[in-house]
Amino acid sequence: MKFITEFRRSELAEGLISQIHRQSKTSVKFMEFCGGHTVTIFRYGIRQVLPSTIEMVSGPGCPICVTANADLDKAITLAQIPDVIITTFGDMLKVPGSHSSLQKVKADGADVRIVYSTMDALKIAERNPTKSVVFLGIGFETTAPTIAASILQAEKKISNYYVLSLHKLCPPVLRAILDSGEVKLDGLICPGHVSAIIGSHPWEFIARDYGIPCVVSGFEPLDILQGVDMLVAQIENGESKVEIAYRRGVRPEGNQQALKLMEQVFEPCPAQWRGIGEVLNSGLKLREEYQHFDAELAFDIDPGPTYEPKGCVCGDILRGVKTPIDCRLFGKLCTPGHPVGPCMVSSEGSCSAHYLYGGGFEG
Amino acid sequence: MKDKILLAHGSGGKQAHELVEKSFLKAFANPFLAKLDDSAVFDLSGRLAFTTDSYVVSPIFFPGGDIGKLAVCGTVNDLAMSGAKPLYLSLSFIIEEGLPQGELNEIVDSAQKAAQEAGVKIVTGDTKVVHQGSADKLFINTAGVGIIPEGVDISGGNARPGDKVILSGAIGDHGIAVLSQREGLSFSTQLKSDCAPLDSLVAEMLKASPNIHCLRDPTRGGLATSLNELAKQSKVSIRIEEEKLPVREEVLAACEMLGFDPLYVANEGKLVAIVPAEGADKVLKAMRGNHYGKGAAIIGEVGAEHPGRVVMKTCLGTSRIIDMLVGDLLPRIC
Structure with a gap:
């Protein structure tokens, strides 16, 4: 089976689109939680092919976007400390904090390196024993397990490796958004990669407590169309449950091994979300026995007051x-x-x- | 200890002469270079095409090629994209001290092999050696000249509404092959760079129909950037169809993993041609008859509305704007 082209086949898409048009009677607002979904929806013009009864809104599922300026400032301040090497996923480089960005401090001489996995950050730490290597732990449940794994690996042999844990958890923030009552949602496309780790069970409260149908979906255009189709079916049948339209990636119970790693190294804590504010239990901090890896404790970081860009919404x-x-x-x-x-x-x-x-x- | 390039090799003294003789003269053997004069002297007549480029690829060896092959092919292709028959090249090497002599020889040999295939001669060159850290192993700067046959008028500004857009084969191979070798990003793939000289392909296309409006090799910035350049230069719109775009499954998979769009990934052995509709089938047939155009396909056409805009019809039948690449390709976070 081909995992990409098979999920972009136009004849199958046509079938799904006409089925959605036939089924959809009620006017609804669906949120796609994940930034990856948003990209597919725009890249393939999915909003253009949906019936006028369906409105799609984008959610907060972009880890960099939801990182608060105060946290970005911490990362940028850390990068300016002598003998600190910042390792990060590439997307972080250009994000502006209150006063600067990693890209700018890098141009001024800070040692900021893009890595593609936490294991590469460990290698850099091993090769630079006289420096401190900080990994910017930004991401959802998708990236947290690999960072937990890097800490367990470092525990054995590396003493100059630190993590700035800015991880965010998805289910708690969804609860916060729903509780605020600002957006009235009729259906939710749940994140595919996050669910590959946590499974589909953690979304049950949305269907149960808020009566909102949920479908976990993949990232190809057919995945999204199938997700929308299943949401429409639930709406028209008066149901609200959690379904998976991404069986090739997600099991209801998730990835137990990854969850165990996360659990071993991290514990939930309150976290600041851009635009949303502090949400209880929506972040991850290092457990006490791993606190010697915590960059916030190891370094004296005081980025000063934060500023939000004027006019940015x-x-x-x-x-x-x-x-x-x-x-x-x-x-x-x-x-x-x-x-x-x-x-x-x-x-x-x-x-x-x-x-x-x-x-x-x-x- | 293996022989390495030292600062002395760039000093202009004895060791420098040895390097030139041992590495360059031997490989590039031709009477123009052998004279060892300050400039190569040759006769040319007709309309000349003249180009220059620099090569800084990292790593310098990658599946399907190396920086030497790339430098020659890239320069040959730049000449070929104006319809010229490439003739003479210059190659300047900026070497970081410590580069193994064996690696340099390998690169020089592969440059010569590419030059031979393209029927061009490397007639002049230069060598500089810089301190460690002042360059990344090896940089190559080139220049090239070629002659444009009579009756050929190819320019990015020549596209006209109604013209067909032809792509010579699958996109994204080079960019993904190189990325697969980058430190920290090694993923196993059978994929090879498409790095190749395209002069013979262009010659056969011109034989089939001299009336080719535009040619471009979608290198850095990928096909999307080339199409945008052509649309802007010609003040036309270009509409392509996603389902007609040749892309290998391996490239698609790597792009999905890294968060890239194959439309923006570099190629080094592909070209995009804009030709009048009436000659399109003949040109396409000629392309498919050449080794480097076997996978050629008509991928879209030129329109008059919204000058400068490139639009793609997706597999869902919807349309989206294809913009130029912004910044550098960076992998995504989740």
């Missing part, structure tokens, strides 16, 4: 309250070449997807 966009087009900076002062807010920087950000793929363009 990334926060509102992340809550699903506004769309990029509602932002007066969008496409004018804020473009992928000169991003003002994080949603324009990250490849999975709503603003970048809107901008790059000409959101709403009917050629």
